Amino acid sequence: MSDFLSILGEEFPQVRSGLWVTLEATVLGSLVALLLSFVLGLAAGSKLLLVRGVSRTVVEFFRGTSLYIQLFWLYYAMPPLTGYELTPLVCGIVAFGLNYGAYGSEIVRGAINSVPRAQYEAAVALNMTPFHRMRKVIMPQAWVQMIPSFTNLLIQLLKCTPLLWLLSAADLMTAIEHVRSRSGETLTTYLVLLAVYFVLAYALTLLMNMLERTAKRRLGLHTGAGSLLKTRTAEAAATAGGAR
């Protein structure tokens, strides 16, 4: 144990930068995923068959192929194929973004569909343009429904980042794994890893809960005290929001 701590101390700069890489991969990966979720999710509701078809194909492809294999493709197969080489971190961001964007688009599509049709009709009766209807009426209401599901995806994405170790990216997993191999303290190392990822995931949950509260307050929905600390599930939130 004392070995572990002293080696951890020596490796601290690497661990710290590893944590930074993990956070970068999570944040940037989820931003790519978020963008893709909206693009693909909105395209899924298009009137044009071609647009819907493209969205459907992209979603099925990235949802149906393993994240590992997507990572390996980007890192090992793309360079000989295209001549471009991406850094492990960029590979991670792209693969996480594509994979989780595919899942996220289903959340966007579902949330848009869950907004009562009457809202759309009221917007038509006020002669709003289709874009205006989506932006000011449908999307703000759908957004509240999306947040709990996005929280789940975000945490799953965080928990996938140790895969970067497979590409020898200098992420948190890689850095702490290095401490393990130097100290031989397998049990302690993996306990620390569990704890660190749990703390990160919980911090993200709290952030997302805050976001959800703000969004709900904007709809004039009551948000009970203490709900910030409650880990919400997508199901519970869906029924709460679905009653409207």
Added chain:
Amino acid sequence: MATESAPLKEPADAAPDPQVTGVEPLVRFDKVVKRYGDHVVLDELDFTVRRGEHVTLIGPSGSGKTTILRLLMTLEKVSDGVIWVDGSPLSHVRTPSGALKPAGEKQLRESRKKIGMVFQQFNLFPNMKVLQNITEAPVNVLGMDKDEAETRARELLDLVGLSGKVDAHPSQLSGGQQQRVAIARALAMRPEILLLDEVTSALDPELVAGVLELLGDIARNTNITMLCVTHEMNFARDVSEKVLMFDAGRVVESGSPEKIFTDPEHERTREFLNAVL
């Protein structure tokens, strides 16, 4: 909204753009058919509404009353026939050859300018406070100045008796209050035609009278043409000049409220009135 719009022949009795005399009605249904699959909701419906007229549509559930309003608001497409508003086809455009074809979104938006609608379930936007519910469309659709729109919205809220609720969320209001806001929201767009779709049906009984009184005031003090689908026979009697009795997608009988309520000609009307009065 899955309806086929059959290719349209020019209706036999429709003179091209019949804006000829001052007697042309504001709204004219010309052999309007609405089908859902095999189910015929409106069956070659003909009726007219004059400018400034207040018309109530009564009849049993499923007789197609609400469908008429939804067609006028372009929330549904006609299966056949043409609706004329102020001499122009509502949901059709003229091709160069003079025939009519279903209109696209752009033309529909042009048609919607004249028409406003209040819904049974209010349908206020929960993501906007009361004031913004009313100003959103005037500012972003009509291009009204924001301050002007807010001033007007406050006047309208005053009119509907809710000047204290400017900053409330719709969810904080009672059903009756929400419906008043919805009425103010529709009026803010200065419609020539106001469609009222069972606007009191979702309200608690004690709130109904207030909303009806408000609508009566609007009918008396404005020149807005009103089409109301309602089960409130008192409202039909007090506010409207014309009552249309529907059954099975057709107008069974139409006339002044006095006539319909005291001396109905048709057996179906008598049965219906006996059941609801």
